[in-house]
Each structure stands twice: as C-alpha cells, then as structure tokens.
Amino acid sequence: YKAYVAYGILKAIESGSLSWDKKISGQTVEQHMEKMIVNSDNDSAAILRNRSEFGGPDGLTRILRNEVGLSTKTKMGSGVGGAEDERTTSTANDYVKFLLLLYKKKLPGVSRESYYEKLIGYMKRASTDGGSGRDGIVKGVGNGLEVADKPGWSPSDGPATNDVGI
Secondary structure (H helix, E strand, O other), X not given: OHHHHHHHHHHHXXXXXXXXOOEEOOEEHHHHHHHHHXXXXXXXXXXXXXXXXXXXXXXXXXXXXXXXXXXXXXEOOOOOOOOHHHOXXXXXXXXXXXXXXXXXXXXOOOOOHHHHHHHHHHHHOOOOOOOOOOOHHHHHHOOOOOOOEEEEEEOOOEEEEEEEEO
C-alpha cells in the first residue's frame, strides 16, 4: 500500500497542495516518504496516508479507482493490520496496472520526471528487513538487473512476505 500512498503524495505535490519541505510531525514530507519506501516505516506511512490534500485513505481510494483505473478490490485502509475494514486491500492485477503506469511515467496527475526518479530511486533502495536487506524480487532476479521494488513484511512472518516492483 505504501507505493499507492507515495503516488498520492506525488500527485498532491505536483498540484501544489503539498510541498516536499512541509514539516509534519518534526520531519519533512520528503523525509517521511523516503522512510516509508526505503525502510517501510509504518509511522511515516500513516502520517502521509492520512493527508487531507488527497482526502486521506478514502480520497486516495477514489483516485486509484477513478483516475488510475484500479478495481473496486483496491481500498486504502486506515491502519496496518487490525480489523478487516482498516486494512488496505488490492490485487495482483491492480498492482501490475499501477506499476506499469509508474514504469512508463504515466500516472495521472504526475508529469514531472524528477518525481518519478525520486520514487523509483527510493524503491531501488527499499529494504526487505527494515535495515539493509534486499531479498524478495531482487534476490529472485539475481545479479545484473536493477530492480525498483516495495517489499513488505511482518516481524512474525520474516523478511519480504510480499513484494511489488519494476
């Protein structure tokens, strides 16, 4: 879900309703986004996901469905884990559609090359263990190919229990 949140932030920055250097909870939007993607920081993800500039989780759900064209099975939740209605849900097909638009740099409302480079750069450094581990898709692809991914995991499940990338 953090790749979807990052998209909402890029869209809000491009529209001018949010800026990279805006301070939220003692850090800039840019610092929160980097922590959210590179280290899978849940606090930064929650801070960014709830931004009013794109309507919080419900607004981001509408954007993903109506502008990106994702299915009704994609829904931004308000929490990590917890009750069923608080969880973010999506499908492999929706992630493929979203990641293809990211790869082609054609996400609706995001036209600046530098924004794509920033997000993809963070994804190239994304950890599978909250530190420096790079397993998941990266390990499966092997040496010689560059991978920009956003893995996710739960401490009880071990490293990289899910992973999406280009």
